[in-house]
Amino acid sequence: TGETPSRKRVLLKVSGEALMGDGAFGVDQKTVERIAGDVSDVVRGGTEVCLVVGGGNIFRGVAAAAKGMDRAQGDYAGMLATVINALLLQNALEREQIPTRVMSAIHMSSIAEPYIRRRAVRHMEKGRVVIFAAGTGNPFFTTDTAAALRAAEMECDILLKGTQVDGVYSADPKKDPTAKRYDQLTYMDVLANQLSVMDAAAISLSRENKLPIIVFNIGESGSFGRVLRGEGPFTQII
Numbered sequence: 001t002g003e004t005p006s007r008k009r010v011l012l013k014v015s016g017e018a019l020m021g022d023g024a025f026g027v028d029q030k031t032v033e034r035i036a037g038d039v040s041d042v043v044r045g046g047t048e049v050c051l052v053v054g055g056g057n058i059f060r061g062v063a064a065a066a067k068g069m070d071r072a073q074g075d076y077a078g079m080l081a082t083v084i085n086a087l088l089l090q091n092a093l094e095r096e097q098i099p100t101r102v103m104s105a106i107h108m109s110s111i112a113e114p115y116i117r118r119r120a121v122r123h124m125e126k127g128r129v130v131i132f133a134a135g136t137g138n139p140f141f142t143t144d145t146a147a148a149l150r151a152a153e154m155e156c157d158i159l160l161k162g163t164q165v166d167g168v169y170s171a172d173p174k175k176d177p178t179a180k181r182y183d184q185l186t187y188m189d190v191l192a193n194q195l196s197v198m199d200a201a202a203i204s205l206s207r208e209n210k211l212p213i214i215v216f217n218i219g220e221s222g223s224f225g226r227v228l229r230g231e232g233p234f235t236q237i238i
């Protein structure tokens, strides 16, 4: 631990919505398998990969709080949602013969290892995919912040945020046909213009740790591998 990784090490943040496929809620098994296939290809290519998975396809604390639920309690429920997604991704990766460990920020010893940084590093050095579940383990945070945190802890070369859009746009491309995709932005651009790509905590943490972020469309088959080879479309935040 603590050594500079000889292979490239990346963290992929998979949003909960990315697992819905064409559905409006929950999990589309085919989509989970396809994403696991994309991750497997990258792992077989010799890159060390760890994942942070969201839970927004199942439960979001903020949305529940808006309807009167206690925010912290809702956030804990949201973190449990990420564990469900993590187990599904683990299953799909293992069907691809990729050794995988789920490490949870909330202790759930029957189904996941507790998150211990040095053990996570060891797993990755051995070529295992580590899925970080339960976000940061704290309410009032997001899995984007968890992704920036774990990527910094794992000394990843890059943080990839897989979403439903192929990058960061000047406006919502689904609503505004004149919206333009940025090829590159600085952390300060994102913060100053409040671009809705990741929350400010995640951007600040990445900035402090000089962790480059790439935003891309994980809904496109094979996009994870292509983006790592430098093939667009994507937005880079540096």
Ligand code: UDP
Binding pocket: 014, 015, 016, 017, 053, 054, 055, 056, 057, 059, 060, 061, 062, 074, 075, 076, 077, 078, 079, 080, 081, 082, 134, 135, 136, 137, 138, 139, 140, 141, 142, 143, 144, 146
């Ligand atoms: N969450 C939390 N702390 C964390 C990460 C997540 O409380 O460190 C909760 C929060 O309620 C959030 C939910 O888990 O709404 C699901 O995570 P997120 O919304 O980040 O998932 P995504 O948008 O990536 O699907």
